[in-house]
């Protein structure tokens with residue numbers, strides 16, 4: 001599995017040129033990409049690259065790997081964003097947010113000229129919601145009301161708990177995460193909009209219609225899917 005992650009990360013580097021502003025995703029697959037990008041900058045194979053991190057994780061890793069970082073308000077445009085995903089459907093709609101960084105990820109990736117997604121073939125699904133719940137970032141005071149309101153969509157939601165912390169996890173933005181299990185998401189774009197219409201929802205992990213390219217790591221090599 002780690003080999004497949006490395007493989008797609010290496011493939012993503014082929015899309016990178018000098019003078020680019022790159023959205024840096026969060027998670028274990030993108031971590032390989034950030035480290036490889038750092039190496040190319042150190043050897044001089046790439047120059048004048050700036051990364052826009054989508055989380056504390058990607059920011060710290062970029063700094064450690066020698067990738068200079070800037071924030072969204074310092075740039076006019078983002079050339080490319082590279083990130084992982086938890087599910088990819090046949091139309092390249094995604095579920096993201098296992099790493100709880102979905103809000104900043106969507107802010108950056110929505111605005112990127114090209115959004116490249118890195119997954120292994122186990123993440124390909126027939127419909128969204130097949131394997132994983134949809135993470136929803138919520139304002140802490142509203143978590144219980146939102147959990148109950150999600151029943152309208154036949155979803156059962158759990159407050160995500162910390163592992164090396166007592167109580168719920170706190171996102172980079174100071175909020176909670178509800179993991180909402182849906183029976184089947186028939187219309188990802190509609191559901192993405194509906195969820196964001198609930199007062200107290202900051203953002204949800206359905207990324208409909210924004211991925212341009214999905215690089216899929218398989219035992220036979222990397223497959224490129226395009227929208």
Ligand SMILES: O=C(CO)[C@H](O)[C@H](O)COP(=O)(O)O
Pocket residue numbers: 025026027028029030083084085086095096097098099100101102105
């Ligand atoms: O959405 C994410 C973090 O919020 C990740 O990109 C997603 O969970 C995939 O992670 P990994 O590459 O470790 O499987």
